[in-house]
Amino acid sequence: EPEVTQTPSHQVTQMGQEVILRCVPISNHLYFYWYRQILGQKVEFLVSFYNNEISEKSEIFDDQFSVERPDGSNFTLKIRSTKLEDSAMYFCASNRASNTEAFFGQGTRLTVV
Amino acid sequence: KQEVTQIPAALSVPEGENLVLNCSFTDSAIYNLQWFRQDPGKGLTSLLLIQSSQREQTSGRLNASLDKSSGRSTLYIAASQPGDSATYLCAVMNTGFQKLVFGTGTRLLVSP
Numbered sequence: 001e002p003e004v005t006q007t008p009s010h011q012v013t014q015m016g017q018e019v020i021l022r023c024v025p026i027s028n029h030l031y032f033y034w035y036r037q038i039l040g041q042k043v044e045f046l047v048s049f050y051n052n053e054i055s056e057k058s059e060i061f062d063d064q065f066s067v068e069r070p071d072g073s074n075f076t077l078k079i080r081s082t083k084l085e086d087s088a089m090y091f092c093a094s095n096r097a098s099n100t101e102a103f104f105g106q107g108t109r110l111t112v113v
Numbered sequence: 114k115q116e117v118t119q120i121p122a123a124l125s126v127p128e129g130e131n132l133v134l135n136c137s138f139t140d141s142a143i144y145n146l147q148w149f150r151q152d153p154g155k156g157l158t159s160l161l162l163i164q165s166s167q168r169e170q171t172s173g174r175l176n177a178s179l180d181k182s183s184g185r186s187t188l189y190i191a192a193s194q195p196g197d198s199a200t201y202l203c204a205v206m207n208t209g210f211q212k213l214v215f216g217t218g219t220r221l222l223v224s225p
Contacts, residue, residue, distance in 0.1 A: 031211065043157070043202065045212040056211045091156060098211045099144045099164070106156035 002026040004105035006092050012111045013082055021077045021108045023092030032075045033093040033102070034067065036060075043091070049075065050098070082112045115140045115207055117216035125222045126193055134188040134219045136203035141181050147213065148177050148188050149202040157202065160188070165208075193223045 005024040013019050025032050034046040047057045049067055066078045075094075079086055089107045116139045126132055136146070145164045149157040161170045161177040163186065169178040176189040186203055200220045204213035 033212070035213075042217050043204070043213075043215040045214070048211040050211070058212070089154075093157075099206065101159055101162040102147060102213060103159060104149070104157040109154075 002103075004092055004094055004103050006090075006105035006108050008108060009106065010109045010111070012113060015084060015112055016081050019079050019082055019110065021079075021090050021092075021110070023075045023077075023105055024073050025075055025092065025094030026096075026103055027073070029094035029096050029103075031055075031095050031098050032067075032069070034077045035091045035093060035104075036088040037091065037107075038088045046077070046090075048098075079110075082110075084112050086110060087112045115205060115214045117203060117205055117214050119201075119203060119216035119219050121219060122217065123220040123222075125224065128193060128195060128223055128225050130193050130223075131189070131191050132193055132221070134190070134201050134203075134221070136186040136188070136216055138184045138186075138205050138214075140207060141184050142208045143181060144206045144208050144210075146177075146179055146186050146203060146205045148175075148186075149204065151200045151202055151218070153200075160201075190221075193221075195223050195225050197221060198223050 007022045032049045037043045047061045048055045064080045091107045092105045093102045095102045120135045147162045148160040163170045163179045174191040179186045200218040202218045204215045
């Protein structure tokens with residue numbers, strides 16, 4: 001069964017360092033998303049991506065964040081200068097069309113120290 | 114701004130019971146509503162998607178209903194099993210937006 005794959009599963013980084021979180025969405029999906037979940041809190045939307053451009057982003061997704069689809073299979077989230085408050089579980093998701101079932105990856109737990 | 118609330122926050126039942134989880138949302142202009150399951154420290158597993166034009170969806174022992182006008186959805190789990198223990202999340206996608214807005218979840222514990 002097709003699934004969304006995320007790497008790494010856990011990343012520890014020092015404050016101020018850049019991190020890149022990687023995702024391989026389901027192959028015939030066209031819409032891609034990043035969400036995050038701070039421990040004990042709700043899952044929050046960060047950004048949606050379609051047709052090689054950002055289609056929507058939240059207030060959280062400021063200039064420190066960027067997304068890219070560098071080839072036909074990968075979808076990445078970059079945080080340029082990490083802060084302690086960026087520590088969270090980051091989820092990648094994809095769907096075939098914007099109003100169809102969204103499938104989520106297993107997440108990357110980012111710990112900023 | 115869409116707000117999604119789930120009640121109860123936690124629920125503990127003995128194995129075999131039928132149970133209902135509730136989800137309410139403030140803005141009824143939705144495309145769809147999706148129910149997920151989340152195991153501790155894990156990702157989100159999609160359970161059911163209901164489009165705004167539908168009233169319910171069924172998958173195995175799960176049945177989800179949607180009353181868009183009143184801003185409510187319920188997830189019914191029949192004959193609960195210990196393996197159903199997890200946090201259940203509902204999420205809505207509003208018309209004209211490409212994002213899911215999540216509730217806080219209901220943590221379910223089914224004891225043998």
